Amino acid sequence: MARKSNWNDDYWLYVMQLYMRRPTGVKPLYAKAAVDLSLELHIHPKEILARQMDIETLSTPRIERIWDEYGDNPRKLSRAVRLLRSMKGFGSADEFYEGVETVESFERDFRPVNDSGLQPIALVLILDLYFRLTPLTMVPETPEVIHLARLIDQPASTVVHVLTIYLHLDPFISRQSVSSDDPLLPHCKKVWNTYGNLKPEQLCQLAEEIMVYYMR
Structure with a gap:
């Protein structure tokens, strides 16, 4: 059985911020910033890479709307990401993932x-x-x-x-x-x-x- 993804649509803002980091564009699979985000969200680096590619191609109407709102306003994007991180759960992984099955796999490779x-x-x-x-x-x-x-x-x-x-x-x-x-x-x-x-x-x-x- 394939492992379920922990993806949440709120994470698009995190990935977009990663994509917009200089130099703007898709970051390599194991770029430090990409891996750090993977570890934070418990999302495999390969999925983070795929989501970046979705952003680069504006592959869905939802991504287009997010890009229209934040693409030319990195400060607004940064504020939105900070707000997400300040919400209950972020900054306290044990609380956020309480009751959620998190089977570590790739995380162990970086520990x-x-x-x-x-x-x-x-x-x-x-x-x-x-x-x-x-x-x-x-x-x-x-x-x-x-x-x-x-x-x-x-x-x-x-x-x-x-x-x-x-x-x-x-x-x-x-x-x-x-x-x-x-x-x-x-x-x-x-x-x-x-x-x-x-x-x-x-x-x-x-x-x-x-x-x-x-x-x-």
């Missing part, structure tokens, strides 16, 4: 798995890097390791540690075992099982989409 803020989506980027390196180059001094560490705001040693876990999980490489108590092991294993068998070009495309989230 840190350790105290340093490392996220599952960053583990996907490291997995993509894993398939681009050889074991001997999986060291902190490797330029690609340094670049990715800076992008995801983690020490290079953390990136190398995750690469080492992937070496442990790779059935085609015989390496010394990683401790079963390693707190990152289950998270890396989940990413490996989910994305490890993708075609290289598919994983590369996914990584390129995710990288946008970390670009400032």
